[in-house]
Amino acid sequence: MDRQVTVTIDGRQTSVPADMTVLEAAATVGLHVPRLCYHPRLTPPAVCRLCVVEWEGARTLVPACVARVRDGAVIHTDSERVRRARRTILELLHSAVDLGEAPEILALGEAIGADPHRFADGERRAFPVYEDNPFYVRDYDKCVLCWRCVQACGDDMQFTYALSLGRRGFHTHIATFFGAPMPETTCVFCGNCVGVCPTGALKGLEEYLLEQGVPAERLWEEKQRFRPSAEA
Numbered sequence: 001m002d003r004q005v006t007v008t009i010d011g012r013q014t015s016v017p018a019d020m021t022v023l024e025a026a027a028t029v030g031l032h033v034p035r036l037c038y039h040p041r042l043t044p045p046a047v048c049r050l051c052v053v054e055w056e057g058a059r060t061l062v063p064a065c066v067a068r069v070r071d072g073a074v075i076h077t078d079s080e081r082v083r084r085a086r087r088t089i090l091e092l093l094h095s096a097v098d099l100g101e102a103p104e105i106l107a108l109g110e111a112i113g114a115d116p117h118r119f120a121d122g123e124r125r126a127f128p129v130y131e132d133n134p135f136y137v138r139d140y141d142k143c144v145l146c147w148r149c150v151q152a153c154g155d156d157m158q159f160t161y162a163l164s165l166g167r168r169g170f171h172t173h174i175a176t177f178f179g180a181p182m183p184e185t186t187c188v189f190c191g192n193c194v195g196v197c198p199t200g201a202l203k204g205l206e207e208y209l210l211e212q213g214v215p216a217e218r219l220w221e222e223k224q225r226f227r228p229s230a231e232a
């Protein structure tokens, strides 16, 4: 039988398997810890830091998606320190990224009082929209670098490794090797990356064209111009 440990989360004591994450342990007592990069079908990359919690005795806040419980731990998922950290992360995201198609992130920001204009003078991330294949478009102005698409493309789902991270710091972005158009990569157009993207940065071509005002009855014709064989 799995070794059990006893932890107290937001004042609720619970006994859980020793290999559980804080995120999972919190769920056993009915607590939902906010998260962004975490996806139940993917390995948590722990990059967004929205799920941080306060662990009594720890110097820093701890990412709940990867931190494992320990016997006797006392954890706070919604303290003022935690809320302040989450607010700042969301405010910084607002300053640089177009979150207009990320309703869950917007709702979370509203719930914890994040000010979308706090860093209004900040530099915004700006990329061209990549319309380079007949299946989906990539609009990295909307990308929060959650890394879900990279993992879905790699070890967690498709094992095709068409996507990776490019450049450094503020200019980090999701990229293909040498910036190649998608049809020239290992991509098999499975759609898994689109399915796990939380912000609309990756979008099916039909949805994109409809949003661009293409009438539904003209979709088929319009899509032909994205086929590699139709390229000049």
Ligand code: SF4
Binding pocket: 142, 143, 144, 145, 146, 147, 148, 149, 150, 174, 193, 196, 197, 198, 199, 200, 201, 202
């Ligand atoms: S494109 Fe979407 S899934 Fe990929 S890192 Fe950006 S926000 Fe995450």
